[in-house]
Amino acid sequence: MSELRFTEDHEWLRSEADGSVTVGITAFAQNALGDVVYVQLPELQHYEQGAEASTVESVKAASGVYMPLTGEVLEVNQQLAENPELVNEDPLGAGWFFRFQPADADAVAKLLDQDAYDRLIKANADA
Amino acid sequence: MSEVQLHKTPLHALHLELGARMVPFAGYDMPVQYPLGVLKEHQHTRAQAGLFDVSHMGQIRLSGSAAAQALETLVPVDIIDLPVGMQRYAMFTNDAGGILDDLMVANLGNDELLLVVNAACKEQDLAHLRQHLEGQCEIQPLFTERALLALQGPAAVTVLARLTPEVASMTFMQFRAVKLLGLDCYVSRSGYTGEDGYEISVPAEGAELLARRLLQEPEVQAIGLGARDSLRLEAGLCLYGHDMDSTTTPIEASLLWAISKVRRADGERAGGFPGAEQIFAQQHQGVARKRVGLLPQERTPVREGAEIVDASGKVVGKVCSGGFGPTLGAPLAMGYVDLAHTALDTPLNAVVRGKNVPLKVSKMPFVAPRYYRG
Numbered sequence: 001m002s003e004l005r006f007t008e009d010h011e012w013l014r015s016e017a018d019g020s021v022t023v024g025i026t027a028f029a030q031n032a033l034g035d036v037v038y039v040q041l042p043e044l045q046h047y048e049q050g051a052e053a054s055t056v057e058s059v060k061a062a063s064g065v066y067m068p069l070t071g072e073v074l075e076v077n078q079q080l081a082e083n084p085e086l087v088n089e090d091p092l093g094a095g096w097f098f099r100f101q102p103a104d105a106d107a108v109a110k111l112l113d114q115d116a117y118d119r120l121i122k123a124n125a126d127a
Numbered sequence: 128m129s130e131v132q133l134h135k136t137p138l139h140a141l142h143l144e145l146g147a148r149m150v151p152f153a154g155y156d157m158p159v160q161y162p163l164g165v166l167k168e169h170q171h172t173r174a175q176a177g178l179f180d181v182s183h184m185g186q187i188r189l190s191g192s193a194a195a196q197a198l199e200t201l202v203p204v205d206i207i208d209l210p211v212g213m214q215r216y217a218m219f220t221n222d223a224g225g226i227l228d229d230l231m232v233a234n235l236g237n238d239e240l241l242l243v244v245n246a247a248c249k250e251q252d253l254a255h256l257r258q259h260l261e262g263q264c265e266i267q268p269l270f271t272e273r274a275l276l277a278l279q280g281p282a283a284v285t286v287l288a289r290l291t292p293e294v295a296s297m298t299f300m301q302f303r304a305v306k307l308l309g310l311d312c313y314v315s316r317s318g319y320t321g322e323d324g325y326e327i328s329v330p331a332e333g334a335e336l337l338a339r340r341l342l343q344e345p346e347v348q349a350i351g352l353g354a355r356d357s358l359r360l361e362a363g364l365c366l367y368g369h370d371m372d373s374t375t376t377p378i379e380a381s382l383l384w385a386i387s388k389v390r391r392a393d394g395e396r397a398g399g400f401p402g403a404e405q406i407f408a409q410q411h412q413g414v415a416r417k418r419v420g421l422l423p424q425e426r427t428p429v430r431e432g433a434e435i436v437d438a439s440g441k442v443v444g445k446v447c448s449g450g451f452g453p454t455l456g457a458p459l460a461m462g463y464v465d466l467a468h469t470a471l472d473t474p475l476n477a478v479v480r481g482k483n484v485p486l487k488v489s490k491m492p493f494v495a496p497r498y499y500r501g
Contacts, residue, residue: 034353035166037451038426038458040480055480057428059165059353059451062480081426085166 004092005108006117007068012092015108016099020074024096025056025065025087028121033058036087041076042067042098054097056087068111071102136182137274137334145349153246155183158351165353169453172320172358173494176280177350178341185249186273186328187256189240191264198232198240201259203377203400205387211236214302214315216385219255224376224402224409228252229367233302233315241302241313241328243275245367274334279324279358281497282346287314287325289344294325299498308337319355321362321496360459361452363420363491369431370418370447370461376402378409379463381418416444417469420491421460421477427484428458429477435462435486436476443468446477454494464488 005013010029014022030036035058042053047067054065076098079086087095102108112120133156142149147158158180160168171177189198195206204217211234219227228248233241244252249270256266278287288295290307294314297303302315310333318324329337341347356366365371371380389395392407423429428451435444449460460477468475471490476483 034160035164037166038428040427057451059357059453060159062428062430088164 004114005111006114006120007066007111008120009066009068011065011068013068013108013111019105020099020101021069021071021108022096022099023065023068025091026117027091030088030091030095033060033063035059036084039080039084039087039097041078041080042073044073044076046070046072047100057084065097067100069100069102069104069107071100073098073100075099134183136180137331138180138182138338141335141338142180142349147349147351150352152352153183155246157183158349160351160353161349163348165351165357166453168348168350168354169357171348172280172322172350172354173454174280175346175348176278176282176286176324176344177320177354178338178347179277179279179350179355180274180338181277181326181355182274182331182334183246184275185242185244185246185252186269186275187242187244187249187253188235188267188269189242189256189260189264190238190267192238194238194240194264195234197260197263199390199396200399201255201401202230202232203386203390203403203406204232205389205396206232206234206240207396208389209234212302214300214317218377218382218385219252220377220400220402220406221373222401223373224378224405225373226367226371226375226377226380226382227255227373229365229371231315231317233313235302235304235313243326243328247368272331273328274331276327276329276334276338276341277318277320277324278327278341278347279318279320279322279350280346281323283322283324284499286341286344286346287327290340297325297499298501299323308333308340310337312337316499319362319364320358321364321492321494321498322358323497323499357450357453360448360450360461361454361492361494362496363461363493365418365461366448375418375463376406376409376414378406379414379417383410414466416463416465418447418461419464419469420489420493421446421449421462421464421475421486422489422493423458423460423477424485424487426458427479429460429479429484429486433460433462433477433479435464436478436483437468438474438476443475449477452493459489459493460486461491 444464
C-alpha cells in the first residue's frame with residue numbers, strides 16, 4: 001500500500017497501482033465533525049481542483065469535501081449511502097469517499113506527507 | 128480565541144473532566160457532546176437515562192399574594208388556578224402577539240411561583256417582569272444561586288428514586304420541594320426530550336455533588352447540547368429563537384394548545400395579556416403561515432434556513448429546525464409553511480445545495496412521547 005498524502009482540508013489521498021487515487025477524510029476531520037449521518041457522494045464526472053465534489057453531514061452540520069486535485073471521478077463508495085457511520089469508524093479504510101483519475105499524475109506527490117500533515121494538526125491544536 | 132468572556136455553569140469543571148467538547152451557547156461555555164458522541168448520547172437517553180446540565184437557563188422566583196394574578200397579565204396561560212405542586216408551559220407575548228420567550232411556571236405554594244426561562248432571554252425576561260410587575264409581587268432572579276439538571280429517559284425514575292423514593296409517585300408536570308443528598312431541591316417530572324424524567328433545581332454550590340452522584344449510577348450518562356437538540360426535535364418541541372421568536376405568534380407556532388381555555392376569547396378570563404386581540408383574531412380568521420413537521424423523503428438532512436418550495440418551484444416556506452433523528456433513523460425538520468400547504472402528507476421540496484429534496488408535511492411529535500401520567 002502506498003503512503004498517504006493529505007490536503008489542508010483534512011482529506012487523505014492514496015495512489016493505487018493503476019494510477020487512480022482514493023480519497024477520504026482524515027481521523028482528525030471525522031472527529032471534528034462528529035457522528036456522520038449522510039454523505040452526498042460525487043457524480044462520476046470531471047471536477048476541477050477545489051470544486052465541492054461531495055458533502056458530509058454530521059449530526060451537527062454539513063461540510064463540503066473538495067476535489068483535492070483536478071481529475072475524473074471513477075468510482076464512489078456506495079457503502080456510505082447506507083452506512084455513513086463508516087466514516088467515523090474507519091476513516092482511512094472502509095470510510096473512503098471516492099476514487100479518481102488525476103489529470104496530472106505527479107500532482108499527488110506534491111501534497112502534504114504524513115509528517116507535514118501531523119505538524120498542521122498540531123499547529124491547529126495549539127492555535 | 129474569542130474576546131467575549133463566556134459564563135460558566137457550576138458544572139463547568141466537571142464537563143471538562145468528563146472530556147466534553149465545549150461550545151459557546153447563549154453566552155455560556157457549554158458541553159455540546161461528551162466522548163460518547165451525539166448519536167450514542169441520544170440513543171442512551173431514549174434507552175436508559177441521560178444527565179443534562181441546563182443551568183444556563185434562568186430561574187426566577189415570584190412571590191406575594193398577587194403573584195399569579197400579576198403573571199397572568201404577561202402570559203396567555205391560566206396561572207391563578209395552577210394547583211400547588213404543578214408546573215405549566217407558558218410564553219411571554221408582546222403587543223403584536225409575538226413570542227418574547229417560552230417558559231415553565233411552577234406553583235411552589237405559599238404564594239410563590241418558580242419560572243424557568245431560556246438562557247438567551249433571561250436578562251430581557253427579568254427586565255420585562257420588573258417593568259410590568261414591579262410593586263405587584265417580589266421578583267427574585269436565582270441566576271447564580273441555583274443550577275438546573277435534567278435527568279431524562281426511562282431509567283430516570285429508578286435512578287432518582289434511589290436518592291429519594293418519593294419522586295417515583297410524581298406524574299408528568301408535578302412539582303415538589305425535596306431533599307436530595309441533603310440539598311434543598313425542586314424536582315419536576317418534566318423535561319424537553321419527550322422522555323419520562325425530571326428537572327432538578329439545586330443550589331449552585333451543591334450542583335456538582337448531585338451531578339457526580341447521579342453519574343455514578345450505572346444507567347446514567349452525561350449528555351450534551353447536541354443530543355438535547357435532536358431529542359427535542361424528535362419530540363416536536365420548539366427551540367426559542369429558531370422555531371419561534373418575537374415575530375411569530377403562538378397560533379403561527381402551532382402552540383394554541385398552550386393557551387389556556389380560560390384565557391381564550393370565549394373563556395372566563397379572556398385576554399388580558401399582551402397581543403390578545405391579535406392572537407384571537409388569528410385564531411378566528413386563520414394565519415398566513417404555520418409551523419409544521421416535515422419529513423425528508425431522502426436521507427439528506429434538511430437544515431435551518433433551507434427554503435421550502437412547491438411543485439412549481441414557488442417559495443412557500445422556510446425550515447426553522449432540521450437535522451437527523453437517531454431514534455427515527457432518518458432526517459426530520461420543522462418549518463413555517465404557507466397555510467395552503469400545511470395539510471398532512473402535502474408533498475413539498477426543500478432546496479439543499481441548489482437541489483430539491485422532497486418533503487412531506489408530517490404530524491408531530493416524530494417519536495411518540497413517553498411522559499409518565501400515572
